[in-house]
Structures are given as C-alpha cells and as structure tokens.
Amino acid sequence: MPATHRFLVRFFCLLLGGLLLATSGYATTSSELQAPWNTLLHRYVTPDGRLDYAGLLDEEDELLGYLQGLRKVKPDPQTWPPADTEAFWINTYNAAATYLILQYYPVASINDIRVKVVGGTKTPWEAPVVNVGGQNYSLNQIEREMLRNQFHDPRVHFALMYGAASAPAILAEAYDGARLSQQLDQQARRFLNDPAFNQLSPQQVQLSGLFEAYGAEFGSEAQLLEFVNQYARVPVLPTAKVEYLSFSWALNDRTGLSSSQALGKQ
Template identity: 60%
Template structure:
C-alpha cells in the first residue's frame, strides 16, 4: 500500500531523534513505574472500545501524548532492581504503545502488514524495523517479543497481551500493564480471549482454536499441554482426548470499525 511521504518523513524524524537522545538510567520504584506508564494508561482508557478494539482516529487526535510517552522511554533502562513482573509489564507496555504509534503514523491502513518503514538502504516490515528507543538502544517489535518477553520458560499468556494490531488477536486491555497486578491481568486476558466464540469455538471433544496457538506452538507445548492450558481458563469442560484444529487469522486492523479479511496466521 502506498504511504504518504509526510508520514515517512515524520516517522524517520522520530527514529533519528530518539537515536540521538541521551540515555538516563531510570531506577524506578513501583510508584514511579506506574507514573511512567500513566500516559499510556490514560490513552488506553479513552480509546480502547468495550470489545477491545483500538480507536486509531482517537489516538491520532492524541498523538502528541503518545509521542511524549514514547520519548520518555529513552531515559529508561530496566535494571536488576526491578522485579521480573515489573520488567515484563514494562516491555508489554513498550511493545503495545510502539505498535499503536506505528499504525498511527500510516493511518488509515487496512492492516499493519501493509506498512513498510523506511530505513537506511530500503525498507523493513513493521515487525523488523527499529521503532522505539529504550535506554538509548533501538528495538524492533520482534526484538522486544523474542529477546525481552520470551525465555527458557515463556509465558504463553503473553500472546494474549501483545497488541498485534489484528482483528483476530486478543482484545486489548483497557489499561496499562502493571507489575503489581500482572499475573491477574494476564489471567483476565487469557480467560476473556479463550471464552469468546469470535476467537475460539470449544466443545468438550473438539477445540477450534485461534491460529495464535499454532504460530506459537513452541510456547504452548504439546497437544496435551494445550488442552490442559485451555482447560484452566474456559467454562466448557474439555475432555483429555479432545481434538484440536485452528481457525484462520484475520490481519485486518483492530480498528474501532474495520473490514474482516482472513488469512493463515504466521509467526512474524
């Protein structure tokens, strides 16, 4: 999809500015971390709809607030003094705010996958382009997901918390992630997603699951582990011999109102 030159210029300017910005170590307490994410929390409370979509037009009108939040991250460097939950909540917020801002720069757009970000020597996908500066280092969305939110024991609930900007992805939480309540927030997200027939259709003997389970099969484990995971969160009793199939994934933008086009889900 063609992108207006003004959008490219503005986004390139942001990357240049963040890359040059000085780094200041941020040693945050729980209170100061909450204050750091308060602007993002406010934007979510105003612009996430009741069904978990994002009103990008509304975010666009408040673009300066989102930009200021992202700019503040250049002074932040997570440290060992942070709890694991605080660190995970931090990177979830960084990822989601960065993805939202990326879409806003090219809005209106039918899918985040239509975006190509100009970089030196060409362009990159929205997943591989460096889109935000944290503590003086530029990251892509894929880097954040793989290097900061995955590990030897990945938490599969994370895939229902990340803002993939897709209609078939989990509905957005109407607040920022908070290390002090993160486990509860992730449980809420997982339970909401799995029990919604728009994303998963479940009977005791047969599960039609979101393609997120297939794309990130390594994180969810074997079929028996998937059944056990799903059983912990759903109202429908699941038989241990239940069969699993995967539903096609719509990469249509998770806008307040938008088209619904389905295609196979692939791990970006």
C-alpha cells in the same frame, strides 16, 4: 502530509530527538511511568477491545512523548522486579506498535506497512520502532528477546497488540507489574471464551491460529488442552479433537469484523 512522510518525520524524532537525554535507572514508579499510556488506553480502547485509531490521532503527540520518555529508562534486572520488567516490555511493544500504525493510518493491515530504512525498507516487525535506554528495538526483538526468551510466559500473546482483527481484545489499561499475573489471566480467559475467536466444547476445540503460530510455547497437544482448561468455562476432554481457525490480519480498528469473518468463515 502523506502518511509515509508523516511517519518519517515522527520516526526521526522518536529515534534521534532525545540524544541529549541521559539514560537513567528506575527513576520513577511503574505506575507513574505508564500513566500517559494508561490514560490513552482508557480513552481509545472500545468496549469490545478494539482501538479507535482515528480518535487517537488527535493525541498522537502524547503517545510520542511517552515513547520518547523511554529513552531515559533502562530496565535493570538487579533493581527491577521481574513482573515490572515484563509489564514494561509489554507496554513498550503495544505503544510502539500503535504509534507505528498511526503514522500510516488509515491502513488496511499492519502487514501492509513498509518502513523506510537505510538501504531499502523493512516490515513493521523488523524495523527499529522504539528506543529504550539508548538502544533501538524492533517489535520482533521485544517479543523474542525481551519477553519470550526471558519470561517463557505464553500468556503474553494475549497481551501484545498485534494490530489484527483476530488478535485478542485489548486491555483498556496499561500492564502493571503488581497486578500482571491477574491481568494476563484475565486476558487469557477473555480470549479463550470469546466465540468470535475460539470455539470450545468437551469433544472438540477450534482454536485461534495464534495457538498454532506459537505452538512451541504451548507445548504438545495434551499440554495445550491442559492450558485451555485453566481458563475455559466449558471443560475440554483430554481426548478432544483440536483444529485451528484462520487468522485475520485486517486492522483491529473500532469498526470490527463480524464473528464469521474473524473466524475465517467467509
């Protein structure tokens, strides 16, 4: 079946197939809820933090089942701890983005995907790709409304799976509210100290284009350097020169780009 047709069939099932499921509250523990996604991550995230999409295709039904189960879940700020809510939306974003890519795989870049909707097509960022508690969400909605606007935590950008070769390495486990801060710190430390994505020295830093794209969340240059120093193994001076590296949107498949390609130094 062509990738586009495969996606439409699966997408229809994801958004409409669970209409008879009743919306419920926090009916299960966070770890139980995330267990299927956690298992898939353990199996298909490579040691260098990329994703084996080809292998995951064999278990796409398990991923679909996990996503369909989210129709029964509605994070409630009155009963859910904030960290559980933040972890839930990170996991939802990552699983939905992964499933979307699988429906078009093999694809060179997530940005090449166009999702058919009534009246035309939408980008992978703006198309509704997951239903949570009976409401459809796009990836951009989850990132902006459910994560950035609620939690104001720039570390989330080291956790979201943008499907790009220059994006931070994928954590090989689901995010868990009980350990979320430690997991986000781990991701920030891993990404910032990876010379494939960031080059740090006391006098000069060459940072991933991710920091430039979300500059408003990291603050002024002085605030950005202060943030970097929270995780950098090499201390950076407050007067260090800041430059930004190009960002590769090639798919973060198991066959990765070289360090020079990831940094845009072809």
